[in-house]
Amino acid sequence: MKAAVWHGAKDVRIEKIELKPLEADEVRVKVAYAGICGSDLHEYQEGPVMIPAAFPDPLTNRQAPLVLGHEFSGIVDEVGADVTGFKPGDHIAVNPVITKNESADDVDVYDGYSFIGLNTDGGFAAYAKVPELNLYHLPEGFPLKEAAVIEPAAVAVQATKEGGLKVGQSVVIFGAGPIGAMLAAVARAVGAAKIVVVDLAEERLAIARKMGATDTVNASHVLNIRDAVRDILPEGADVSFEVAGVQQTFDEGVQSTKPRGSFVIVSIVAHPLSLDVRQLMNSGVRIATSIAYSRETFQQTIDLVVSGQIDVNDIFTSEIRLNDLVHKGIVALMDDKHQEKIIVNLTKEK
Structure with a gap:
């Protein structure tokens, strides 16, 4: 079968590989759609970041070269000998997080x-x-294209939990990429009164407004981002989310949060960032971090997306085939700010 295999930075190849035999507890999924994530861009640009290149991963015992893609949906094709909860033909969403499963669900990851x-x-x-x-499990009639982005939606749902977001509160989101846009949608579903999104790309800010933002700030059009946010939220935000992963948005996120508010770091930070602890102490801003999601959160996200309480359709900007993953997918996301979520359609791949 064809697959997109990561061999190293700037080296992702579409090549034929053999699918390994099923273990007793495994299911073979015929992939329908797969989304390109910012993590995939990091691995392409400067990897390995998370990919085990030098040594096997301690939980999976695998190392590069590896097939990319962790946002995907599909249909069960075959089940292992010990699988009891699924059968061929079932429509499914995939939670890609592998853990030890030795701790309580909310701390397991x-x-x-x-x-x-x-x-x-x-x-x-x-x-x-x-x-x-x-x-x-997914309802059979639910679009598998939408199911492929349940994973980034779950990241956003978990982040709002970590920030303790409540109905009627105010939010500022730094970064209008797919996770930032999903955060706007989740904040709207939670019932936030004001949802401010900050980004440099007007095209992505337009998508954030469709997804749920009440206000946007184009960082390239203002002299001081903190002041621009404070013009909308004079007291600052109850909860701020950092989704860009750079020092400037980290600093501005803390400064845009109201005293005793919460600042949630959601981005995967590729390089160390500095922290002004005194500024935090003086304002009483609480810092939380969020990586992935609990199993409970993933199921809750499925329920929210399937019911339409979170509408993910506006996140899609392009649909491509697997052969075009690198140039029309990964490179396009790095170079073209009109792009938000590029989805790979595998339903017609040979």
Whole structure:
């Protein structure tokens, strides 16, 4: 079968590989759609970031070269001998997080985690092997294209939980990429009164407004971002989300949060950032971090998306085939700010 295989930075190849035999607890999924994530861009630009290149991953015992793709949906094709909860033909969403499963659900991911599509073979392929524990049922009539972005939606749902966001509160989101736009949608579903999104790209800010932002700030059009946010939220935001992963937005996020408010770091930070602890102490701003999601959060996200309480359709800007993943997918997302979420359609791949 064809697959997109990461061999190194700037070296992702569409090549033919053999799908390994199923383990007893695994399901073979015929992949329908797979989304390109910012993590995939990081691995392409400057990897390995999360991909195990020098040594096997401790949870998956795999190392590069690996098939990318951790945002995907599909249909069950075959089940292992011990699988009881799924059968061929079932429509499924994939939770790509692999953990030890030795801790309570809300702390399990922080006890060590790996990702399907980063630490073992993923969904940029005709078929993918997935442990039964990582699969979730979908209504048969629910669009599998929308199901492929349940994973980034779950990142946003978990982040709002970590920030303690409540009905009627105010939000500022730094970064209008896919996670930032999803955060706007989730904040609207939660019932936030004001949702401000900050970004440099007007095209992405327009998508954020469709997804739920009440106000946007184009950072390239203002002299001082903090002042621009404070013009909208004079007291600052109850909860701020940093989704850009750079020093400037980290600093501005703290400054835009009201005293005793919450500042949530959601981005995958590729390089160390500095922290002014005195500024935090003087304002009483609480810092939280959010990586991935609990199993409960993933199921809750499915329920929210399937019911329409979170509408993910505006996130899609392009649909491509697997052969075009690098140039029309990864490179396009790096170079073209009109792009938000590029989805790979594998339903017609040979």
